[in-house]
Amino acid sequence: MTDLRHLTTERLRLDVPTTDDLPELFAIYSDPRVWTHFPSLRHTTLEQTGRMLDAWTLAWRDVGLGPWVARRHGDDAVIGHVGCSPRAQWWNLGYRFAAETHGQGLATEAARPALEAAPTVREVPVVAYLLEHNHASRRVVDKLGLTLQHRGPDAGNPDPAAVRLVYADRELAADQLAGIMRE
Structure with missing residues (x-):
């Protein structure tokens, strides 16, 4: 069996964060x-990032899969993260990379192993949330083969005009989508 804690892609090393x-x-x-697409979510304290990292650590411990940190081969600098975080009845696919790396296809490359790994751990839908005006993230999910399942107002967003898109790796039943929208 593949060690999901440490994977490699053509250009990246993906490791469980520490x-x-x-x-x-x-x-x-x-x-x-x-x-730039959701400024109010920017971390302003180290503690915010620490809580996020704690959640990732718990996912790896309790479920056996969570987000990885991404590094280029031969370089120990963290350039981003990617992975599937467990939710009650679905996986949340997430990725965020350093601004200097944007436009290089790294999110797509790094997300492919997450999409492959998730069903081996738990067979539930893989879902990606994004804002409609985040065209780069839309390109990633399109390249990954995820399909649009929902388009609607982004509840709780400080921008009342924000539109939330929900993509998934499979067709979602109405009750599944409703559950995802509640979380």
């Missing part, structure tokens, strides 16, 4: 250039 990764993850999550 507390040593916290400063580099905070640098990414606090960079306004990474949050």
Whole structure:
């Protein structure tokens, strides 16, 4: 069986995050250039990033899959994260990379192993949430073969005009989508 804790792609090394990764993850999550599509989610304290990292650690411990940190081969610098986070009845596919790496196809490359790994751990839908005006993220999910399942107002977003898109790796039944929208 493949060790899901450490994978490689053509250009990247994907590893389970550790507390040593916290400063580099905070640098990414606090960079306004990474949050142009949803500025209010930018991390402003190391503690915010620490809580996120704690949740990832619990996912790996309790479920056996969660987000990885991404590094280029031959370089120990964290350039982003990617992976599937467990939810009650679905996986949440997420990715965020340092602004300097945007446009290089790294999110798509890194997300492919997450899509392959998720059903081997738990056979539930893989879902990606994104805002309609985030064209780069839309390109990623399109390249991954996810399909649009929902388009509607983004409840709770400070921008009342924001539109939320929900993509999934399979057709979602109405009750599944309703459950996903509640979480």
